[in-house]
Amino acid sequence: MNLLADVPPLDLSAKRSWRSVKSTIMTGLMVLSVVAVAVPLIAVLWSVGARGLAVAFKDFPDFFVKEIPVVARRAGPGMGPAIVGTLLVTGVATLIAVPLGVLGAVYLHEYGIKNRFARLVRFMATVMTGVPSIVMGLFVYVLWTLSFGYSAFGGALALSCLMLPVVIGATEQMLKLVPPHLREAAYALGTTKSRTILTVVLPAALPGIVSGSLLAVARAAGETAPLLFAVGAATEYNPHIFVEANTALSIQIFANANSSFVAAQDRAWGAAMTLVLLTFLVTLAARVVTARLASRR
Amino acid sequence: MSMSTEDQPGTPRVEPRAAAKAPQRIQVEQPKAKNLAETPIVFDLEKLEVYYSAFRAVRGVTMHIHKNEITAFIGPSGCGKTTVLRGFNRMHDVIPGARVAGKLLYHGVDLYGENVSATEVRRRIGMVFQKPNPFPKSIYDNIAFGPRVNGITGRSELDTIVEKSLRGAALWDEVKDRLKSSGLGLSGGQQQRLCIARTIAVEPEVVLMDEPCSALDPIATARIEDLMHELKSRFTIVIVTHNMQQAGRVSDRTAFFTTELDSKSDRRTGTLVEYDATSKIFTNPSDERTEHYISGRFG
Numbered sequence: 001m002n003l004l005a006d007v008p009p010l011d012l013s014a015k016r017s018w019r020s021v022k023s024t025i026m027t028g029l030m031v032l033s034v035v036a037v038a039v040p041l042i043a044v045l046w047s048v049g050a051r052g053l054a055v056a057f058k059d060f061p062d063f064f065v066k067e068i069p070v071v072a073r074r075a076g077p078g079m080g081p082a083i084v085g086t087l088l089v090t091g092v093a094t095l096i097a098v099p100l101g102v103l104g105a106v107y108l109h110e111y112g113i114k115n116r117f118a119r120l121v122r123f124m125a126t127v128m129t130g131v132p133s134i135v136m137g138l139f140v141y142v143l144w145t146l147s148f149g150y151s152a153f154g155g156a157l158a159l160s161c162l163m164l165p166v167v168i169g170a171t172e173q174m175l176k177l178v179p180p181h182l183r184e185a186a187y188a189l190g191t192t193k194s195r196t197i198l199t200v201v202l203p204a205a206l207p208g209i210v211s212g213s214l215l216a217v218a219r220a221a222g223e224t225a226p227l228l229f230a231v232g233a234a235t236e237y238n239p240h241i242f243v244e245a246n247t248a249l250s251i252q253i254f255a256n257a258n259s260s261f262v263a264a265q266d267r268a269w270g271a272a273m274t275l276v277l278l279t280f281l282v283t284l285a286a287r288v289v290t291a292r293l294a295s296r297r
Numbered sequence: 298m299s300m301s302t303e304d305q306p307g308t309p310r311v312e313p314r315a316a317a318k319a320p321q322r323i324q325v326e327q328p329k330a331k332n333l334a335e336t337p338i339v340f341d342l343e344k345l346e347v348y349y350s351a352f353r354a355v356r357g358v359t360m361h362i363h364k365n366e367i368t369a370f371i372g373p374s375g376c377g378k379t380t381v382l383r384g385f386n387r388m389h390d391v392i393p394g395a396r397v398a399g400k401l402l403y404h405g406v407d408l409y410g411e412n413v414s415a416t417e418v419r420r421r422i423g424m425v426f427q428k429p430n431p432f433p434k435s436i437y438d439n440i441a442f443g444p445r446v447n448g449i450t451g452r453s454e455l456d457t458i459v460e461k462s463l464r465g466a467a468l469w470d471e472v473k474d475r476l477k478s479s480g481l482g483l484s485g486g487q488q489q490r491l492c493i494a495r496t497i498a499v500e501p502e503v504v505l506m507d508e509p510c511s512a513l514d515p516i517a518t519a520r521i522e523d524l525m526h527e528l529k530s531r532f533t534i535v536i537v538t539h540n541m542q543q544a545g546r547v548s549d550r551t552a553f554f555t556t557e558l559d560s561k562s563d564r565r566t567g568t569l570v571e572y573d574a575t576s577k578i579f580t581n582p583s584d585e586r587t588e589h590y591i592s593g594r595f596g
Contacts, residue, residue, distance in 0.1 A: 114393070181430040185492070187391060189443040189499055190420030199442070204433055 052273025055266045063270055068235040068252065075263035079252060079271050081237045086248040086278065088152045089231060090221045092241060093159035098213045101167025109175040110197055128165040136161045137226030145230050150245035154230030159223060163216040170212020174205040210290045218279050224250040249275040336363040339503060339533050340385060343400035347380045350394035354380050355567040360552060367525060367534045369544035372554035377567025378537040382505050385535065386422035387415040423501035427508040429488035431480035436472050439480045439491055443499035458498055466494035467524050486517025493524065504528065506536040510543065522547050541591060544575065551578040553587045
């Protein structure tokens with residue numbers, strides 16, 4: 001007895017319909033927007049790489065260690081002081097902005113979520129995001145440079161002002177994402193609020209906080225305008241943070257690209273390549289460290 | 298979740314102990330031999346009310362909870378079982394607008410009195426939640442978290458506590474070789490036992506359980522229920538459950554809550570209907586509403 005004998009074969013194939021047409025159109029649009037985003041990015045990397053790689057890696061590691069020629073038209077390396085300067089300025093800015101920003105976000109989200117002062121601080125942080133970087137530079141120029149002269153620290157102050165709102169915003173978002181049941185678990189064990197924040201909430205939010213801070217660091221590392229006022233444009237190594245003019249890759253790109261000499265323009269491309277590499281390496285290192293931390297928990 | 302068999306009301310359940318019994322009435326394991334009123338009173342509630350801002354979620358809860366007993370709260374959704382339970386260790390403090398009125402004494406001390414610290418209260422009155430919520434830390438660090446908070450830092454001392462707590466939660470044999478791996482890598486049932494181990498690691502007097510088995514399959518549920526019987530000698534347990542069979546199997550006393558419509562605000566408020574020995578509630582309840590609920594005619 002064959003029960004299936006009289007049943008027509010079941011048709012499960014896809015039907016042509018308006019829905020499938022819409023799906024095709026939307027998929028096409030998505031691919032287009034991915035391309036629209038990727039093309040400028042690749043174009044920038046391509047042009048920087050095409051002109052900068054040869055300059056930066058000629059007689060490796062000359063370009064990365066030699067001092068900057070005082071006479072702009074003289075050909076040859078290097079960008080050593082600018083690399084050290086960028087690391088110093090950005091590093092100190094990070095040391096100022098990340099702890100302050102994380103603490104600020106903890107206050108805003110954990111302690112002052114409803115009070116007027118916290119709302120004011122949150123509003124000011126949002127306003128700060130919109131302040132043009134050159135205005136921050138002027139601010140630091142008046143506040144610091146006029147009294148103490150050019151130094152890496154002045155630049156770090158300007159950059160940390162730019163980074164602070166980004167770090168606060170990112171950290172607050174990450175704190176919001178920490179599941180409430182984790183806090184409850186800690187509270188139910190008789191843990192105080194401060195200890196819960198330190199041992200449960202912040203570790204759970206750590207990967208996000210690191211990502212947010214990295215975004216801020218990467219953005220700050222490329223800033224030029226505020227550094228022009230505060231850091232100066234030295235050509236020699238200056239390991240001191242508080243005294244004497246320093247320099248940074250972004251300043252050197254700006255100064256050399258403005259020059260009419262081909263040798264200087266080449267150095268600008270090399271410096272641009274170096275900045276891209278540096279940002280990439282720092283981001284990579286931070287990601288590896290966070291992954292280690294996350295897997296250990 | 299490893300298994301798809303959810304522990305829902307109405308789902309046929311594997312019940313080795315009560316499988317052959319008639320489904321009409323929930324069978325209590327055996328008549329309780331000892332006199333239930335003999336153990337000391339841990340919680341003394343009188344006309345307890347809990348508010349969420351202006352809304353009164355629960356009213357009129359008057360009951361005594363006794364030491365080294367398992368007390369079960371049953372009732373339909375929204376009847377305030379969990380709300381009352383969370384009042385016992387001041388978990389409402391975290392929710393803005395929530396407040397407790399009426400009398401809630403713990404060993405004679407008003408839990409909501411002026412000089413009472415919520416952290417001190419929670420140190421003594423632990424809680425296991427509906428959804429297993431291990432910290433994203435290693436199994437060892439999950440258990441050691443509470444003792445560390447209380448200032449125990451000695452390595453060997455912590456080792457002892459971790460082993461004792463995991464054994465107490467019947468989890469030691471399954472995890473003893475991977476104490477350093479993440480607590481999130483365990484199955485749902487193991488995670489819930491990890492949470493129980495974490496709770497008993499701080500040596501509380503009372504363990505509150507808010508539907509601890511609702512996210513678990515029947516086998517994991519049976520293990521947790523067995524565990525509760527073992528823990529009873531050391532702790533006072535209050536459990537909220539949607540599952541009447543579970544209340545019948547594990548508890549010494551049962552409180553039945555229900556909702557009643559407030560004619561003024563047109564909102565439902567939970568209230569305690571009847572509180573008695575579990576055997577009495579399930580065989581000969583005094584209130585008609587209890588009778589209807591346990592026989593499945595309502596809720």
